[in-house]
Amino acid sequence: MTGMELFGTWIAALLTLCLMSFLYKDNPLFRFAEALFAGVSLGYYIGITMDQTLRPNLFEPLRDSGLTLETGHLLFAGLVGLNLYTRYVPKIAWFARSSLAIYVGYYVGINMVQKLQGEVLPQAAATMVDLTGGGSPTDALNALVVFIGVLTVLIYFFFSVEHKGVFGKASRVGIWFLMLGFGAAFGYTVMGRISLLIGRINFLVIQWIGGTLQALGIGG
C-alpha cells in the first residue's frame, strides 16, 4: 500500500467511525461527517451529470453536428430542462410547470404499458395453475396456495367494497399472505445488511489496521 493509499484508507476509516458514532448518540463528529458527505456528494453528482450526461448526450452532438433534424430533439430536451429555471423569474415562474408536465406525462405513458406487460400479465399467467397438481398432492397444495394467495391479496386491494362479511374474511386472508411475504423479505434483507456490516468491519480490520501495521513494518 502506497503512502497516498494509506492516507485515503485513514480518511475513509475515520469517517466510517464518525458515522458509526451515531449508534451512541448524535454528536459533533457525526454532524461533521454528515455535512461533509452531503456536500461532497452534491458537488460530485453535479460533476458527474455535466461530464457523463450533458457533455456526451447534449453538448458534443450539438457541437459536432450542429442543429439538424437528427439533433433537433436534443435541443428540445435541453430547452425543456432549461425551462425549469424560469421559476426564478417571478413573472414567468408558472412556465416551469410545463417541463414537469411533459416529464410526468411521458413517463406515466411509458410506465403504464411496462407495468402491464412486465408485471401484471406475467403474474396473471403464472397464477393460472393446474389446481390438481397433475396428480401430485404437493404440487396441488403449492398451486392452491399460489392461487388463493394472489386472489385474496387482490381482494385486499379492492377499494370499492367495504371489507365486511365474506369479502372481509377473504381480505383478512390476503393480509396474512402479505405479512408472511413481508416476514420472509425482512429476514432476507436483514441478512444482506449484516453482510454489508461485515464488509465494513473487514475494511476497518484488514485494510485500515492491517494496512497501517504493515506500513509500519509490524506483522505480515
Next chain:
Amino acid sequence: MEYFDSSRLNALVLLVLFCVFVLAFIQRARSGGNLFIRRIAGLNAIEEAVGRATELGKKVLYVPGIMSIDENQTIASLAVLSHVAGLTARYGAELDVPNKDPLTFASARETVKEAYLHAGRPDLYSDTMVHYVTYDQFAYTAAVSGTMVREKPAANFLIGSFYAESLLLAETGQASGAIQIAGTAEVAQLPFFVCACDYTLIGEELYAAGAYLSREPAMLGSIKGQDWTKAAVALVIVLGAIFESIHIFPGLKSWIGIN
C-alpha cells in the same frame, strides 16, 4: 417496418379495458354519481399526526422518497404531500420537506406552495420548507436522520419510493418518538415500514391515497376503474386456473403470458 407488434396484443386489450373503465367512472363521478372507497387507516391518521405536531409545537417532516417524478409512487406521494401541506397551513404547524431528486424537489415545492395558497395561508409559506439536500442516497439518509434526531419532529411521513434507506429512516424516526406514517409500493421495503412505523400504506393503498384524500371526481373515477380492471384480471385468473385444471383452452394462459 412493422407498426403493429401482435405479441403485445394482450397488453393492448388490458390497456383498452382499463381506459374504458377509468373514463366511464370519471364520467359517472362528474355527473354526480356517488363513488364509494373503503376506509384506509393510515390516511385517517394524517390529521391526527399533524394535530399532534401542532399541539407539541414541533415540525412535521415529510420525506417524498428518493426517486424522481418518472416514478408513479413519487407522483402519488406528491398528492399526499398536498394534503399534509394543506393541514399544516390550516393548523399553522411547521413543515419540512427534504429532497434527494431535483425534479421531485421542484414539484414538491410547487405542490406545497399551491397547498398553502389553497388553504388561504400563503403568508405561512416559505421556500425553505421544501429544500434540496443531495443526490447521494446515503448522504441524504444521513442528513434526514440527523434532522430527525436533532429537531425531533412530532410527525414523520415517509411516503414514496424507498430503497435501502427505508429502515434507517424509519428506525431513527421511531427512536426519536415521532408518530410515523409510511407508504411505499416497494415490496422489499414494506416489511421495514410495517415494523417501524405506526401506520403503513401498503402498495396500492398509496396510489389510492390521492383520491381518498381529495375526493376529486377524476381521481375517484380512476380508482374505481382500477378496481374493475382488477376484478376483470381476477376473473381471467380464475377461468385460466379452471381451464388448466380440466385441460381445456390451453391457449389462454400462453396468450396472457406472452412477454
